[in-house]
Amino acid sequence: MHRHPALGADWLSQIFRAKAVVTGGVVRRRVRDVEREIGRDALELEVRKRGFHMIECGDHFVILCTRDPVQIIC
Template sequence: MPTLRLTHHAANERWLAQIFDAKAARRGGIVRRAVRDVEREIGRDRLKAEVAGRGFHMIECGGQFVIICRASDLVVHV
């Protein structure tokens, strides 16, 4: 039978805060986190809500969430 891992809510919020407290995030750069880590710690929906609330952009590629910590327009070149 699978085990359910319960984590403390405050610890999860600290984990989320650390993402956006990184030097790259504070300078308008890029941060990335493994999808499996996000799903384990806070959940995909919570991260999406935080990114959207800050006006940032996020893409998912190769098992990673890539967060562009800038609220300006995003242009993707192929």
């Protein structure tokens, strides 16, 4: 699938402008939307650049907008 780089950059930028990002909250996006708009590798790269954490849960990517350590309880 061919993605238009500018549109993907706008979509990605929108994710990281969310209030949850600024407040250390959680951002969730459907895997299929990420794959359609920018690709999972691009999202993972941006999450890593910010020092955040990302998990895949069912059909969603969940981004924990914190650099603090994460512990999965159960």
